[in-house]
Amino acid sequence: MQDAGVGGVSVGGGVDCDVLVIGGGIVGLSTAHALSSLAPGTRVTVLEKESGPARHQTGRNSGVIHSGIYYRPGSLKARFAVRGAAEMVKFCTEHGIPHEVTGKLIVATDRSELPRLHSLVQRGRENGIPVRELGPAQIAEYEPEISGLAAIHVGTTGIVDYGRVAAQLAESSGAEIVYGAEVDLISRRPSAVAVRTTSGRVVRARALVNCAGLQCDRIARLAGDDPGMRIIPFRGEYHDLARPSLVRGLVYPVPDPAFPFLGVHLTRGIGGGVHVGPNAVPALxxxxxxxxxxxxxxxxxxxxxxxxxxxxxxxxxxxxxxxxRSLSKAAFTEAVRRLLPGVTEADLTPAEAGVRAQAVLRDGTLVDDFLIREAPRTVHVLNAPSPAATASLPIGREIATRALRVLRSA
Incomplete structure (x- = not known):
């Protein structure tokens, strides 16, 4: 027997839910949240292998609400980051989650970086982001201890605790969220997808969404799909600044366009402390x-x-x-001193590290944009790089829209 369902999605019998999401990080939880908004009444289950949400990438980043200035105009990253930054501030305001729109400086410390800095100004303007160019004296007005030849001030950057955001998304989604549920088998049939966890629980759904982050390529292969990439993990190592008064807000170097990492930066967090990092080293x-x-x-x-x-x-x-720089604190300190000359080794205390799930193609390309692929009854999120947390609300809607399309075409 079939029910007509709600929101244009029919609800079939013989399944435990309409959409099953694997992964309880911020992207998976945003997808569950979006499904409840786009198609009220859709039954959603989220399986998360850890004992709570946001235990990996989401809960181990620098907590920055990115503006979108770095990303190629028209790319998913640019569109979702610009839209997502505004939506994240609104979401946090509505739910009483501490956050702050601080703005940030991107600082050139060498003449060779000036052309790239000017390119960022143009890119920011193409993406509709307010950008102000600064000389050395103006840099000092924002950050007296920072040294640079030139800089740009990006007004829409902010800070937040994404762990708190993820917890709120879980609460607001209305989904059944099952923790301690590591997936070890996926069986896809014409009428449904069955997923088994290591505890022996079986969940049957009409559509599957793979938001497994560091494990997403393995989940794709369990489903019988060739993802065409592999996750290569990069560890980002942070330090805490013992003298947080040296930095007022957020200070970034000019990034190297050949590598999809932003370089060692200085980030004042919601709690008032200053994070320094991350670097990016291959994780074992x-x-x-x-x-x-x-x-x-x-x-x-x-x-x-x-x-x-x-x-x-x-x-x-x-x-x-x-x-x-990972193995030598002196080398790491020297990298920081390019921006903050007054810092010493004694000012830097090792802090909790994070690991980035970087998708790498067979030809060695580091995938630099969101990578979402569809298969029968399935949507795979195979690369969700920074600014995924910032962009989580619009990216969640995009994934949810695709999942609903799977339901309607089934």
Whole structure:
């Protein structure tokens, strides 16, 4: 027997839910939240292998609401970041989540960086972002301890605790959220998708959404799909600044366009402390938050993927520098001193690290935009790089729209 359903989506019998989301990070929870808004009455279940939400990428980043200035005009990252920053501020205001629109400086410390800085000004304006160009004296008005030849001030950047945002999305979504539910088997049939967890629980759904982050390529393969990429984990190592008074807000270097990381930056958080970092070093496990964490299965997957070797051949100089700064506090401090000359090694205390789930193609390309692919009864989110947290509300709607299309076409 079938029910006509709500929101244009029919609800079939013989299933436990309409949409099953794998992954309880901010993207998966935003998708569940969007489904409840776009199609009220849709039954949604979220499976998360950890004991609570946002335990990996979402809960281990610098907490920045990105403006979208870095991203190619017209790209998903640019569109979703600009829209997402405004929506994130609105969401936090409505739900009483502490946040602040601080603005930030992007600072050129070498003449070779000036053309890239000017390109960012143009890119920001094309993306509709308010940007102000600054000389050395104007930099000092914002950040007296920061040294630079030139800078731009980006007014729409902010800060927030994304763990709090994820918890609120979980509460507001109306979905059934199951923690401690690691997936080990997926069986896809013409009428439904059945997913089994390691505890033996089986959940049947009319559509599956893979938002598994660090494990997303494995989930795709469990579903019988070739994702055409592999997740190569990069650990971002942070330090806390012992003298937070040295930095008033957010200060970033000019990024290297050849590598999809923003470089070591200074971020004053909601609690008043200042985070310094991250660097980007290859992790020896997908959840490898220390050098000492080595998982042979994860390492074997990385080494077996041809794209890993091609990426290494292309970017080994950059990577060697990142590893050097990881292993040498003096080298890390020297990198920070380019922006903040007054900092010393004693000012930097190791803080909690994060791991970025970087999608790498077979030819060694580091995927720089959101990568979403559809398969029968399934939507796979295979790359959700920064600014995924900032863009989580619009990206959640995009994924939810695709999932609803799967339901309607079934």
């Amino acid at each position: 496990a997908r959840e490898g938050y220390r050098w000492s964490t080595v998982r042979p299965r994860d390492l074997g997957t990385e080494l077996a993927w041809p794209g890993s070797w091609r990426m290494a051949a292309r970017h080994w100089r950059y990577g060697a520098g990142e590893i050097h």
